[in-house]
Amino acid sequence: MDVMTHSSTFLLPGNDHSSSVTYALVVLNQRLPRFTPILWDHAQVRVCADGGANRVFDEMPLLFPRDDALDVRHRYKPDIIKGDMDSIRTEVLDFYTNLGTKVVDESHDQDTTDLHKCVAYIRDFAPNLDKSNLCILVAGALGGRFDHEAGNINVLYRFSTTRIILLSDDCLIYLLPRTHCHEIHIQSSVEGPHCGLIPIGMTSVSTTTTGLQWDLTNTEMRFGDLVSTSNLVQGEKITVQSSSDLLWTISIKKV
Ligand SMILES: Nc1ncnc2c1ncn2[C@@H]1O[C@H](COP(=O)(O)OP(=O)(O)OP(=O)(O)O)[C@@H](O)[C@H]1O
Numbered sequence: 001m002d003v004m005t006h007s008s009t010f011l012l013p014g015n016d017h018s019s020s021v022t023y024a025l026v027v028l029n030q031r032l033p034r035f036t037p038i039l040w041d042h043a044q045v046r047v048c049a050d051g052g053a054n055r056v057f058d059e060m061p062l063l064f065p066r067d068d069a070l071d072v073r074h075r076y077k078p079d080i081i082k083g084d085m086d087s088i089r090t091e092v093l094d095f096y097t098n099l100g101t102k103v104v105d106e107s108h109d110q111d112t113t114d115l116h117k118c119v120a121y122i123r124d125f126a127p128n129l130d131k132s133n134l135c136i137l138v139a140g141a142l143g144g145r146f147d148h149e150a151g152n153i154n155v156l157y158r159f160s161t162t163r164i165i166l167l168s169d170d171c172l173i174y175l176l177p178r179t180h181c182h183e184i185h186i187q188s189s190v191e192g193p194h195c196g197l198i199p200i201g202m203t204s205v206s207t208t209t210t211g212l213q214w215d216l217t218n219t220e221m222r223f224g225d226l227v228s229t230s231n232l233v234q235g236e237k238i239t240v241q242s243s244s245d246l247l248w249t250i251s252i253k254k255v
């Protein structure tokens, strides 16, 4: 079975020229995580999901209190605003349209979420993007309305062959497909130690891990019985192998 490696280097400032990953950023309509500018700088394409554009407009300047708000808004200009356009304010839409941001109104589709629309766009259409090792970072995906959180998690399953990482100020979540053995390299300056492995939708018949305080050894997990929450990472490397897709979650440090 092939090994899939994971590393949250996108939380670290600076350009990692050795990385072969192409990052894309989606900003949702939730309070911006404080490290959003770092994600922005790593990304080669920045997409706002509908009201996510209001967050960039309103909150990016708050992350740079010493800078002029207009300068900050020019520095952090989304490439695309996409969604059903029922949450973006007119002044925000006008501001970014004038700066050349592409706006795609998909209000005709009321069956998929704005995040779904943004991920589909990045995966299928975004021009000039090397998609051979694409990783989509989603800012503001957790905390807040539970129906939105569940919808965001569902996007991980609907696009299970695309690397997608849901982020909030407090934690990140991604899917570990059962098709691979997983090696998770912990960036201990910015993440951990609290973590979890969560089977959603079905019983996970057998999971084996190394590197956790409470490792699993051919262990069954399911809702209504055992799920691994409040676990702790012990070293710099975690391995996970499972008969089912699992969600991996790890806390993000306040630093
Ligand atoms: N409180 C929240 N928690 C988590 N994700 C959110 C939250 N609010 C919005 N989002 C995400 O941001 C995206 C854009 O938000 P927006 O408010 O524009 O959505 P919406 O489709 O108008 O939602 P609704 O009409 O249900 O309020 C949503 O599709 C969702 O993925």
Ligand SMILES: Cc1ncc(C[n+]2csc(CCO)c2C)c(N)n1
Residues within 6 Å of the ligand: 084, 109, 110, 111, 112, 113, 114
């Ligand atoms: C069974 C079912 N439940 C809810 C919705 C509503 N809905 C789901 S995604 C979306 C777009 C949000 O921007 C809306 C309105 C639906 N269509 N079908």
